[in-house]
Amino acid sequence: MYQNRTDDFQDIRDAVRALCAEFPDSYHREIDEARAYPEAFVDALTRAGWMAALIPEAYGGSGLGLGEASIIMEEINRAGGNSGACHGQMYNMNTLVRHGSEEQKQRILPKLASGELRLQSMGVTEPTTGTDTTRIRTTAVRKGDRYVVNGQKVWISRVQHSDLMILLARTTPLAEVKKKSEGLSIFLVDIKAAMAGGMTVQPIRNMVNHETNELFFENLEIPAENLIGEEGQGFKYILTGLNAERTLIAAECIGDGYWFTDRVTAYVSEREVFGRPIGQNQGVQFPIAEAYIEIEAANLMREKACRLYDAGAPCGAEANMAKYLAAKASWEAANACLQFHGGFGFAAEYDVERKFRETRLYQVAPISTNLILSYVAEHVLGLPRSF
Structure with a gap:
């Protein structure tokens, strides 16, 4: 667990620097010019265990803290890379680790640790609300053993290079809650299944080689078991x-x-x-x-x-x-x-x-x-x- 100055973790710095040295400036330059995703680099990080840094050892990860994870991200960028291709899994998995059910953690975390799955995407921002998160309009309505999602998200990164996404949606209308931060819930979304029916992905070209998208939801069905934590406490x-x-x-x-x-x-x-x-x-x-x-x-x-x-x-x-x-x-x-x-x-x-x-x-x-x-x-x- 993180205790002291980040400079104290020289062994982590040395190991990440050694891996990054296998991907010189020319690699990142070519990826940028091609507007491509650095698959080989992210795969190498995963094989080395760095992408599983925050996953508890009981689920196949390293059980490290945010301090160590921050060193990994820092060293990638200091070596000339861009952690934007992979940092999503670091902070997204913490939501699952801290608030997911035991069943969800047993089902998902070992596959994230091994690289079988990627959880690189978080669906929060919307075109009409921006950073005013409590006023999002995307809704998730419970119907039997499923939630039906309708709405829109924007600037959602790495959807095309991820298997799972954490999605924030309103499950109780804003007019029916005492505080505007209430009535929001978060879900795990199977991206491939969603794209097969209910979710449309529209890429947004931008000045950085950063894969980001606009998402449209039309009656997307999510299994109720994919609700993370308690309904209404998602914010x-x-x-x-x-x-x-x-x-x-x-x-x-x-x-x-x-x-x-x-x-x-x-x-x-x-x-x-x-x-x-x-x-x-x-x-x-x-x-x-x-x-x-x-x-x-x-x-x-x-x-x-x-x-x-x-x-x-x-x-x-x-x-x-x-x-x-x-x-x-x-x-x-x-x-x-x-x-x-x-x-x-x-x-x-x-x-x-x-x-x-x-x-x-x-x-x-x-x-x-x-x-x-x-x-x-x-x-x-x-x-x-x-x-």
Whole structure:
């Protein structure tokens, strides 16, 4: 279990770095250019057991904590990869581990650990509600031993490369609940079965090689046994996954930040203009140094969020702040790296432009920086709710 600084887990870092070294920049560059999914890379992570890090040993996993899982994600990004292809299974499985029934865990978790199944997708966001999750319109109505789902989701990632999806739907109309966070439930959805009848998948092309989709549900039937936890309590359960998601993505941004500072530091130390290395100029040094300082600070908040999460303590504020700090730091490091590479920063062969696009996403998703500021203002500082 995660106890100390993430730097204490050097054995995990070394092992993940060794695996990532088998997939150099050229591999990730080719995947990006082809708009493909890194199947070989994700399969290698799975065979090595890294994708089963959070699954308890009783179900075939490693029984590690979020702290260790965050190191895995960080090292993938620091090595030049993109954890966005596989991080969903990490935070989605935690919802199942913490709130699923014993039957569900026995049925699903060993297959996730072995790689027989993938749980890479979470269906929450909708076109008309965005991050106002409690007002989602997708409904699930109980009819006998099944729930019938109707509605729409958007920006749902990795559906085409996953076997299962966690779906949030309203089971009690909003007008009939005392609190708008009540009456929401979560389900395990068999994606292949859903696509065979009731769910339509429409891919969304975007600036990052990130497989994401719009989903349409028309009388999709889900077995009642696939309800996770108690009906109507889904919003509370989904927060387990969301806090893990934000903390893991903070780790990925930290990995990106170190990648950018490593690359730009090496480049400006060698690149000579007007007879001397450009890294000798304070106008070059200071933005890089500032980004590095902020990455280190974000790392500390990531560690605190992991420590609280693994202890089962409330960590919403820390998870949000870690994500905010890390996304901001990685974006500033990205800007410095691109700027000081000059024209070469835009050349695909240097990989800077690819990583630049990838890390920019996290200013917006999975929760925007503005929503994090609103959360802290209301829930930490006690200011009046702004929306």
